[in-house]
Amino acid sequence: MNRNAACRIAAALVSGAIFGLGLSISGMLNPARVRGFLDITRDWDPTLAFVLAGAVIVSAAGMALVRRMPRPLLDDRFHLPETQVIDRRLIVGSAIFGVGWGLVGLCPGPALASLSLGLPATVLFVAAMLAGMVAHDRLQGARLWQRV
């Protein structure tokens, strides 16, 4: 393993840890708080809007920096999505995701981060989420195969 590859692994670890710490501080590790934000007609908790605003502002500053960089610090090129097409898969997939997010109040980041608390319900959620991901990739693979 060259030095850059080791540094990339370290950067991913630090990035993940700050992400998990940020989720914990923001209160968004808690599905009850997330559902409180989604519950706009009853007892609305606007906190998630502050979390998203803080995250997007800092992230946007980083993206402005990225536009001035010829390449990332530890890799020879950026790996950012370039497609701009809003297709059926994007909308249907996002709609399905939103239903699951609303049902439980967990999305992939908080679900994985809260594994450290070892609660049976979040462990079960993560297992089902990973099964859903595998199911998608299998079915989608099959569909692509049929199309050929």
Next chain:
Amino acid sequence: MATYASGLLGGMLIGLSAVILVVSNGRVAGVSGIAGRLLQGVQTATGTAFVLGLILGPVLYRLFLGEWPAVVLVASWPIVVAGGLLVGYGSRMGSGCTSGHGVVGLARLSRRSMAAVGTFMATAVATVYLMGFFQ
């Protein structure tokens, strides 16, 4: 007010996490994408490191503040399983979740991410609204 301030601070840390990953590795900090690629056996070293870091986050919180962050999940087990399956399937089909589309995509002014965030916010709000009639 304090909860809004901690929300903003925590959100800024989440943004910082995304900046670190894109500036150093040139990658989007999208949790569903990272987890999905891990399941496919792609980019396993950095993916595993990111997920381990994510799990370490609440442990760091406990070290700094002396208590675990609150996690209250009241949904019944069948709902938890159904929610997990839909979140996993939908995030792969829609190429992202709250982190990839929400934090990074919106910051990049991606039209796809704006459409994705608008869609999943709408269906999540509708789901919570409808569930309110059965509780």
